[in-house]
Amino acid sequence: MERLLLHTCCAPCSVYCVDSLREEGIEPVSFWYNPNIHPYQEYKSRRDTLIDYAASIRLELVVREDYGLRNFVRAVAEDVDHRCAHCYACRLEETARYAAENGFTHFSTTLLVSPYQDHEGICRAAEAVGAQYGVTFLYRDFRPGFRQGQAKARELGLYMQKYCGCVFSEEDRYARQIARDREKFHI
Secondary structure: OOOEEEEOOOHHHHHHHHHHHHHOOOOOEEEEOOOOOOOHHHHHHHHHHHHHHHHHOOOOEEEOOOOOHHHHHHHHHHHHHHHHHHHHHHHHHHHHHHHHHOOOOEEEEHHHHOOOOOHHHHHHHHHHHHHHHOOEEOOOOOHHHHHHHHHHHHHOOOOOOOOOOOHHHHHHHOHHHHHHHHHHHOO
Protein backbone atom coordinates (compact mmCIF):
# COMPACT_ATOMS: atom_id res chain seq x y z
CA MET A 1 0.00 0.00 0.00
CA GLU A 2 1.33 3.37 -0.93
CA ARG A 3 -0.80 6.03 0.82
CA LEU A 4 -3.92 5.73 2.97
CA LEU A 5 -6.36 8.56 3.69
CA LEU A 6 -8.41 7.71 6.78
CA HIS A 7 -11.73 9.51 7.10
CA THR A 8 -11.95 10.28 10.80
CA CYS A 9 -15.25 10.94 12.52
CA CYS A 10 -13.68 11.78 15.91
CA ALA A 11 -10.58 11.26 18.02
CA PRO A 12 -11.99 8.48 20.26
CA CYS A 13 -13.00 6.36 17.26
CA SER A 14 -9.60 6.93 15.66
CA VAL A 15 -7.59 5.57 18.59
CA TYR A 16 -7.95 1.86 17.86
CA CYS A 17 -8.04 2.34 14.08
CA VAL A 18 -4.77 4.27 13.96
CA ASP A 19 -3.07 1.97 16.47
CA SER A 20 -4.03 -1.16 14.55
CA LEU A 21 -3.09 0.29 11.15
CA ARG A 22 0.29 1.34 12.52
CA GLU A 23 0.77 -2.19 13.89
CA GLU A 24 0.29 -3.38 10.28
CA GLY A 25 2.97 -0.95 9.12
CA ILE A 26 0.44 1.44 7.57
CA GLU A 27 0.83 5.13 8.40
CA PRO A 28 -2.54 6.74 7.69
CA VAL A 29 -3.23 10.39 7.06
CA SER A 30 -6.31 11.43 8.99
CA PHE A 31 -9.04 13.32 7.14
CA TRP A 32 -11.63 15.39 9.02
CA TYR A 33 -14.78 15.96 7.00
CA ASN A 34 -17.98 15.72 9.01
CA PRO A 35 -20.68 18.19 7.93
CA ASN A 36 -23.22 15.98 9.69
CA ILE A 37 -22.16 16.97 13.22
CA HIS A 38 -24.41 19.48 14.95
CA PRO A 39 -24.74 21.83 16.76
CA TYR A 40 -21.62 23.87 16.10
CA GLN A 41 -20.19 23.51 19.61
CA GLU A 42 -20.33 19.73 19.23
CA TYR A 43 -18.68 19.96 15.80
CA LYS A 44 -15.96 22.23 17.24
CA SER A 45 -15.35 20.00 20.28
CA ARG A 46 -14.88 16.91 18.11
CA ARG A 47 -12.73 18.70 15.53
CA ASP A 48 -10.51 20.39 18.10
CA THR A 49 -10.07 17.17 20.09
CA LEU A 50 -8.96 15.41 16.91
CA ILE A 51 -6.53 18.21 16.07
CA ASP A 52 -4.94 17.97 19.53
CA TYR A 53 -4.89 14.15 19.53
CA ALA A 54 -3.36 13.94 16.05
CA ALA A 55 -0.59 16.32 17.10
CA SER A 56 0.07 14.30 20.26
CA ILE A 57 0.59 11.05 18.31
CA ARG A 58 2.31 12.69 15.32
CA LEU A 59 -0.51 11.77 12.97
CA GLU A 60 -0.78 13.87 9.84
CA LEU A 61 -4.22 15.46 9.70
CA VAL A 62 -6.09 17.19 6.89
CA VAL A 63 -9.04 19.29 8.04
CA ARG A 64 -11.71 19.89 5.42
CA GLU A 65 -13.74 22.54 7.22
CA ASP A 66 -17.45 22.38 6.46
CA TYR A 67 -20.03 22.94 9.15
CA GLY A 68 -22.86 21.84 6.91
CA LEU A 69 -26.01 22.17 9.00
CA ARG A 70 -28.31 23.58 6.32
CA ASN A 71 -27.08 21.33 3.51
CA PHE A 72 -27.24 18.24 5.71
CA VAL A 73 -30.75 18.98 6.95
CA ARG A 74 -31.96 19.74 3.41
CA ALA A 75 -30.53 16.44 2.18
CA VAL A 76 -32.17 14.28 4.86
CA ALA A 77 -35.34 16.21 5.73
CA GLU A 78 -37.63 14.11 3.54
CA ASP A 79 -36.44 10.81 5.05
CA VAL A 80 -34.92 11.44 8.47
CA ASP A 81 -35.22 7.78 9.48
CA HIS A 82 -32.84 6.76 6.66
CA ARG A 83 -30.40 9.67 7.04
CA CYS A 84 -27.39 7.51 7.81
CA ALA A 85 -27.03 6.32 4.20
CA HIS A 86 -26.70 9.93 3.07
CA CYS A 87 -24.33 10.66 5.91
CA TYR A 88 -21.99 7.81 4.99
CA ALA A 89 -22.14 8.57 1.28
CA CYS A 90 -21.40 12.29 1.54
CA ARG A 91 -18.47 11.90 3.94
CA LEU A 92 -16.94 8.96 2.09
CA GLU A 93 -17.40 10.61 -1.29
CA GLU A 94 -15.49 13.68 -0.14
CA THR A 95 -12.79 11.41 1.31
CA ALA A 96 -12.43 9.43 -1.95
CA ARG A 97 -12.45 12.63 -4.01
CA TYR A 98 -9.76 14.22 -1.84
CA ALA A 99 -7.73 11.01 -1.92
CA ALA A 100 -7.87 10.82 -5.72
CA GLU A 101 -6.95 14.48 -6.15
CA ASN A 102 -4.04 14.29 -3.72
CA GLY A 103 -2.20 11.13 -4.69
CA PHE A 104 -3.61 8.68 -2.16
CA THR A 105 -3.98 5.12 -3.39
CA HIS A 106 -6.37 3.95 -0.65
CA PHE A 107 -8.94 5.30 1.76
CA SER A 108 -10.81 3.98 4.75
CA THR A 109 -12.88 5.29 7.65
CA THR A 110 -12.99 5.17 11.42
CA LEU A 111 -16.75 4.65 11.11
CA LEU A 112 -15.85 0.96 10.76
CA VAL A 113 -14.93 0.78 14.45
CA SER A 114 -18.41 1.43 15.80
CA PRO A 115 -20.74 -1.47 16.57
CA TYR A 116 -23.57 1.11 16.43
CA GLN A 117 -23.12 1.99 12.74
CA ASP A 118 -24.48 0.17 9.67
CA HIS A 119 -21.25 -1.63 8.85
CA GLU A 120 -22.48 -3.08 5.56
CA GLY A 121 -23.95 0.28 4.52
CA ILE A 122 -20.60 1.97 5.15
CA CYS A 123 -18.83 -0.65 3.03
CA ARG A 124 -21.34 -0.33 0.17
CA ALA A 125 -20.96 3.46 0.14
CA ALA A 126 -17.17 3.24 0.31
CA GLU A 127 -16.92 0.69 -2.50
CA ALA A 128 -19.16 2.83 -4.72
CA VAL A 129 -17.24 6.07 -4.24
CA GLY A 130 -13.91 4.25 -4.46
CA ALA A 131 -14.92 2.96 -7.90
CA GLN A 132 -16.21 6.41 -8.88
CA TYR A 133 -12.91 8.14 -8.02
CA GLY A 134 -10.49 5.33 -8.81
CA VAL A 135 -9.21 4.94 -5.25
CA THR A 136 -9.15 1.59 -3.45
CA PHE A 137 -11.29 1.24 -0.34
CA LEU A 138 -9.24 -0.45 2.38
CA TYR A 139 -11.64 -2.53 4.43
CA ARG A 140 -10.88 -3.35 8.02
CA ASP A 141 -13.38 -4.57 10.59
CA PHE A 142 -12.19 -2.47 13.50
CA ARG A 143 -15.23 -3.33 15.67
CA PRO A 144 -13.43 -5.92 17.85
CA GLY A 145 -11.23 -3.07 19.14
CA PHE A 146 -14.04 -0.61 19.84
CA ARG A 147 -14.12 -1.00 23.64
CA GLN A 148 -10.32 -1.03 23.87
CA GLY A 149 -10.08 2.18 21.85
CA GLN A 150 -12.80 3.88 23.88
CA ALA A 151 -11.07 2.90 27.13
CA LYS A 152 -7.76 4.33 25.89
CA ALA A 153 -9.53 7.51 24.76
CA ARG A 154 -10.97 7.92 28.27
CA GLU A 155 -7.54 7.32 29.83
CA LEU A 156 -6.14 10.04 27.56
CA GLY A 157 -8.91 12.42 28.62
CA LEU A 158 -10.26 12.85 25.09
CA TYR A 159 -13.64 14.49 24.64
CA MET A 160 -16.19 11.65 24.41
CA GLN A 161 -19.37 12.51 22.56
CA LYS A 162 -22.76 11.22 23.63
CA TYR A 163 -24.40 10.72 20.23
CA CYS A 164 -23.47 9.90 16.65
CA GLY A 165 -23.39 13.45 15.36
CA CYS A 166 -26.47 14.87 13.69
CA VAL A 167 -29.27 16.63 15.52
CA PHE A 168 -31.56 13.71 14.74
CA SER A 169 -29.23 11.24 16.45
CA GLU A 170 -29.21 13.52 19.47
CA GLU A 171 -33.00 13.44 19.43
CA ASP A 172 -32.84 9.62 19.29
CA ARG A 173 -30.57 9.72 22.34
CA TYR A 174 -33.35 11.41 24.32
CA ALA A 175 -36.33 9.51 22.86
CA ARG A 176 -37.15 7.60 26.06
CA GLN A 177 -36.80 10.74 28.18
CA ILE A 178 -39.10 12.66 25.82
CA ALA A 179 -41.69 9.87 26.04
CA ARG A 180 -41.45 9.81 29.87
CA ASP A 181 -41.85 13.60 30.02
CA ARG A 182 -44.91 13.46 27.76
CA GLU A 183 -46.47 10.81 30.01
CA LYS A 184 -45.51 12.55 33.24
CA PHE A 185 -46.77 15.97 32.20
CA HIS A 186 -49.64 14.72 30.04
CA ILE A 187 -48.40 16.56 26.97
